[in-house]
Amino acid sequence: MEQRISMVTLGVESVAASTALYERLGWQYSQETRNEAITFFQMNGLVLALFGWTALAEDAGIKPDEPSPFRGMTVAYNTHSKEEVDSVLELAERAGARIVKSGQDVFWGGYSGYFSDPDGHLWEVTWNPLFPLGEDGSVTLPG
Amino acid sequence: MEQRISMVTLGVESVAASTALYERLGWQYSQETRNEAITFFQMNGLVLALFGWTALAEDAGIKPDEPSPFRGMTVAYNTHSKEEVDSVLELAERAGARIVKSGQDVFWGGYSGYFSDPDGHLWEVTWNPLFPLGEDGSVTLPG
16 A cells, blocks of 8 residues: 555535635635535645535445544545555455445446544545546546 | 645554554654654655544644544644744634634644634644645655
């Protein structure tokens, strides 16, 4: 597993209101990926996403208040291939992490699973053909 | 405010146990910054930190379970100067964020404050003379 973070996702009550706040901080979201459900910001070699609190919990396959309180935040590790998602999840399990959601095809065309560390922090392991991954692991939003 | 993330900090029950888990994933922590209280990993232009859950809450100036439930995770935005911390916090307040902790000198030699977004996600704004900041805002651990 390479030493990198691909995405930080904040679970938010209102995607529109939160997007507006970050715009007021001077940031521009990605027009190319614009939709009502999620906002992406191109950061320094990784991506910040604003996504509905409940939707994010569902994406991780957990209820918002169990098994440990959902914190509304995930860190993502994007892989170079679909197969690599499963191998990283296996590595995580062998390493002592808990598999929260096994690797599976997801509606937006990717393949994704989640593990949690000893303190319940959620890491998404995902193959995302829509967001190009550089050789150095940097994520670049389209457009 | 530049469009970047400097650090993701996970609040953990045991810094040693969590460090060991991430080592088993194949990652190497920074030897140069090694200490019992916190572990830093050099990531892709930013830093991942593992820090005690209670210590992290205290660093943000909030109790672990108030005002909103502490999620044990912060995102950091490092500045190029001490003065810039205050100007970014002022910008955040004008933008509608809530100032959780105003800018203040901290024991490790830096200057730091926190704001929270509408959903309680904590952003640390910090000037850290120990971790060099590149012109592009990338953070590089010493050593």
